[in-house]
Amino acid sequence: MLSFFSYWNRWLGQHMFYVVLSALFFGFITPVETTKFWSLVATLSFTYMTFVSSLETSLKDFFRTLSSPWINIWMLVLIHGIMPLIAFLIGLVFYPGNDFLRLGFLIGASIPIGVTSLIWSSMLGGDVPLSTVAVTLDTLISPILLPAFIAIVAGKSIQIDSVQLLVGLLWMITIPSLLGMVVHDFTKGALDKYAKSLGGFFSKIAIFFVVFINASAIAPEIKWDHEIIKLLMVILIISISGYALGFIGSFILKGHQRDRMVTMIYGVGMRNNSLGLILALAYFPPAVAMPVTLSMLYQQPLAALIARLLTPKQGAEHKTSC
Numbered sequence: 118m119l120s121f122f123s124y125w126n127r128w129l130g131q132h133m134f135y136v137v138l139s140a141l142f143f144g145f146i147t148p149v150e151t152t153k154f155w156s157l158v159a160t161l162s163f164t165y166m167t168f169v170s171s172l173e174t175s176l177k178d179f180f181r182t183l184s185s186p187w188i189n190i191w192m193l194v195l196i197h198g199i200m201p202l203i204a205f206l207i208g209l210v211f212y213p214g215n216d217f218l219r220l221g222f223l224i225g226a227s228i229p230i231g232v233t234s235l236i237w238s239s240m241l242g243g244d245v246p247l248s249t250v251a252v253t254l255d256t257l258i259s260p261i262l263l264p265a266f267i268a269i270v271a272g273k274s275i276q277i278d279s280v281q282l283l284v285g286l287l288w289m290i291t292i293p294s295l296l297g298m299v300v301h302d303f304t305k306g307a308l309d310k311y312a313k314s315l316g317g318f319f320s321k322i323a324i325f326f327v328v329f330i331n332a333s334a335i336a337p338e339i340k341w342d343h344e345i346i347k348l349l350m351v352i353l354i355i356s357i358s359g360y361a362l363g364f365i366g367s368f369i370l371k372g373h374q375r376d377r378m379v380t381m382i383y384g385v386g387m388r389n390n391s392l393g394l395i396l397a398l399a400y401f402p403p404a405v406a407m408p409v410t411l412s413m414l415y416q417q418p419l420a421a422l423i424a425r426l427l428t429p430k431q432g433a434e435h436k437t438s439c
Contacts, residue, residue, distance in 0.1 A: 123314035129321040130240055131428060134421035140325045141418065144332020151334050159330045162323035163232055163289040169320045170239035171297025172312040174246055179298055182246040188370060188377070189251050195366045195385045196255065197262060201226045203358050211351045218348070220270065220401065221408035222355060224393055227266050228409075229255045231387035232289055234380075236324065237420050241427055243379035249294045251384050256290075263396070328417050335394075335410050345411075352408055356415040360386030360423060382423060387416055 363385030
């Protein structure tokens with residue numbers, strides 16, 4: 118039975134691009150109403166994916182990464198320093214007279230790391246402890262960093278529900294990650310086969326549901342007309358720039374390693390767009406929220422495309438690790 122799920126886990130890992138695209142497609146043509154039930158499904162899916170991703174990681178590796186924070190600091194500089202500057206310059210080139218859209222680009226480039234970066238990093242053989250620490254640190258500093266950033270850029274004071282952010286982080290990232298690493302050490306890696314077969318298979322099904330639910334949420338917000346084509350192209354450029362910045366940034370670090378490179382690509386390239394959308398809609402006109410909303414169309418497909426590009430260049434052991 119495990120061999121059956123192991124085969125389909127590998128197959129899905131090699132075809133995640135189509136899994137993500139199909140989830141987006143069904144989310145747009147058959148959207149479900151955003152309710153507490155579907156929010157719970159998304160949260161539980163995230164929690165399960167994080168747990169499975171951590172089953173192959175030692176708790177000792179996590180604390181080793183935590184005790185050497187310079188790589189994480191460099192990632193945060195790329196995310197909250199260089200990437201917003203790139204987004205600002207791109208917005209200035211294509212929309213010099215539209216302050217709202219340029220602000221939307223800035224907010225979209227400045228929000229915390231997306232939690233799914235941990236999942237993609239794990240599937241591609243990335244540094245899971247590094248990814249976990251990066252997501253944790255970024256979310257912890259966001260209640261302080263984001264209000265300060267928006268106050269400087271937009272001259273507008275906002276308040277972020279830091280308690281809600283931290284609770285969401287604990288349930289979706291910190292607790293399942295630590296639990297998975299503790300189980301790994303306690304069983305001495307005995308559940309690696311589960312993570313690469315049954316557990317990995319259902320984690321990829323969980324990714325489908327997460328993308329489907331997010332697509333359903335943004336579908337009513339998008340009006341498909343001729344004016345949106347240019348905006349889509351600009352957002353695509355910014356989205357690609359984020360992944361490219363993570364790739365380039367990994368070569369600046371001493372002792373370049375593939376697993377670190379994978380983690381930086383997804384850590385710098387993926388954002389918590391749900392948080393960005395909530396902020397934009399709560400404090401600014403709808404035009405500011407449009408870039409953040411539309412960026413959801415690209416984030417997961419680009420992540421899957423990058424996985425497709427990275428996988429053939431590596432050995433079979435790197436095709437999937439879930």
